[in-house]
Amino acid sequence: MNGEQHPLAVPVYKTLLEVLREDLHLTGTKHGCELGECGACTVLVDGEPVLSCLALPIELEGREILTIEGLMEGGRPHPLQSAFAEMGAVQCGYCTPGIVLSAKALLDRNPMPTRQEIAEALSGNLCRCTGYIQILDAVERAGARMRERRS
Amino acid sequence: MLRLPPFQYFAPRSLDEALRILSDHGPEAQIVAGGTDLYPKMKRRQIQPRALVSVRRIPELSHIAWMAHDGVTLGAGVTLARVLACENLAIAYPALARACAGIAHPPIRSMGTIGGNLCIDTRCTYYDQTFFWREALGFCLKKGGTVCPVAPGGTRCWAVSSSDGAPVMIALGAQLRLIGPHGERTIAAEEFYRDDGIQYLAKAPEEILVEVRLPCREGWRSTYWKLRRRGAIDFPVLGIAVAVCMESGRCREARIVLGAVGSCPKRIREAEGILEGNPLEPDVIEAAARAVSRAIRPLENTDFLHLYRKKVASVFAQRALHELAGTPLTGGLSGT
Ligand SMILES: Cc1cc2nc3c(=O)[nH]c(=O)nc-3n(C[C@H](O)[C@H](O)[C@H](O)COP(=O)(O)OP(=O)(O)OC[C@H]3O[C@@H](n4cnc5c(N)ncnc54)[C@H](O)[C@@H]3O)c2cc1C
Ligand code: SF4
Ligand code: FES
Ligand code: FES
Secondary structure, three states: OOOOOOOOOOOOOOOHHHHHHHHOOOOOOOOOOOOOOOOOOEEEEOOEEEEHHHOOHHHHOOOOEEOHHHOOEOOEOOHHHHHHHHOOOOOOOOOHHHHHHHHHHHHHHOOOOOHHHHHHHOOOOOOOOOOOHHHHHHHHHHHHHHHHHHO | OOOOOOOEEEOOOOHHHHHHHHHHHHHHEEEEOOOOOHHHHHHOOOOOOOEEEEOOOOHHHOOEEEOOOOOEEEEOOOEHHHHHHOHHHHHHOHHHHHHHHOOOOHHHHHHOEHHHHHHOOOEOOOOOOOHHHHHHHOOEOOOOOOEOOOOOOOOOOOOEOOOOHHHHHHHOOOEEEEEEOOEEEEEEHHHHEOOOOOOOEOOOOOOEEEEEEEOOOOOEEEEEEEEOOOOOOOOOOEEEEEEEEEEOOEEEEEEEEEEOOOOOOEEOHHHHHHHOOOOOOHHHHHHHHHHHHHHOOOOOOOOOOHHHHHHHHHHHHHHHHHHHHOOOOOOOOOOO
16 A cells, blocks of 8 residues: 555455545545445556445455555655646545546556547546546646656 | 445355355355446445355456457456457457447446446336435335336336446357356357346356357447447446448348347347348438337336437437448437
8 A cells, every 4th residue: 555565454345445544544535426436536556546435455455556645756746736736626626636546547558648538537537626627737737747757 | 434234255266166155155145246336236235245256366257368260258357448458359349349438437447347247237216226215215126125116007127237248249149158056058148138127137146157258250340339428437328239240232140239228138130130131221221220219118217218218229220320331420419
């Protein structure tokens, strides 16, 4: 979990979302619908977006989980975090952790996605506030910064 | 929090072990793959198994194997994302790729499996609700009650077969291999479904779907059109899978299968007959599309008005056939 190992004893029927929030006290991962419909609970498992409300920890044994708390790099915000803050892509913020992680999975796999590809990658993440435009802009800006950094 | 009810969890590493656990626990046990259909239903207390038997670690369920000139075999545990990542599948079976690409959204496609997709529970506006909601309204036939509010005079459940994969597998002529305590059998995808919202699968609960065999479809064209309110997330409220085999400009064989208009996927043989032996020209297509709409009787238990779904069925049939004829129509609804 975020680069650390956590030995945990929890009931098998607790979802990853419940364990993250209630046992590990990592409340950055949000609970929305808890039925797979909103994406608020998205985390990355081996780099791929997974809904923590529909995943059991026992099914993820030995795999690497990244939550929003583990996204900072060397004490500095990830380019996605900075771009979201700068572009007004965060309003109430409830959808943000899930969206940022879905966007990270996309940019790691495809450093220069089209706007359509960004929308497709984020199609499971609902936002009630922003109207999405700022979110798409922020992902584009973060992608550009990450490419600059690499070159 | 909407929590899962307590259960025991088993993660067998072989089919034999899985079958043993399933028979030890009898009707209290339920198979789980990605859990993306089962867990929400358990949270809403629609299904409350005491034991879950995961098929994730069973090696026989995880392959994609091509057979020379004889099609492909997909392990039931192959995720939808893996199906989509396989370019050869998209080339050989466009309808399959199109259907998988429209299922739910990316995280669910990387968690959910093709086998799970073929076995998902039927859906209904009155059934896919929380326990609190269902209790307040009065339980229905499918779970705990004695009356069906959709068709109160009747004695059957009309919950809707809502898998995007099911009509496509039937249109492509897939065979399903099942293993149970009494041995294994292979059946046509078409025979896997029953026209009953409660007992919707022709399979015993302890039978495991092991793999899906798709025959070679050289010379065939196929596509899938889906109606839903949003371009992602939503289940289909109408799905049309069409496969045609063309020979010297005429349709030699056709399969048209509708999803989400009844308790099982529905093959429209009258429409297939109209196409067979004829070129895919506008008047032939129109006649077939009319036959599609005539053959279905969707009810008022999904999103959108049932009459609207019936109407869109002929529009989508027409568009799907024009797409396969190479004369695509443009306009309004964009089947996603
Ligand atoms: C928000 C949301 C949107 C969705 N949208 C769509 C959609 O648009 N289209 C669509 O088709 N589906 C949709 N689904 C349903 C589901 O996510 C997919 O169909 C998925 O492919 C199911 O696979 P799974 O492995 O997660 O199945 P599970 O949930 O693990 O299992 C589903 C059922 O199949 C049985 N089962 C699973 N594997 C086997 C096996 N090998 N042998 C025998 N029985 C088995 C289980 O016992 C259970 O009854 C959606 C789900 C959610 C939550
Ligand atoms: S069709 Fe009737 S019995 Fe079946 S799930 Fe819906 S309300 Fe219940
Ligand atoms: S809380 Fe998991 S998808 Fe909504
Ligand atoms: S910022 Fe409020 S839900 Fe997206």
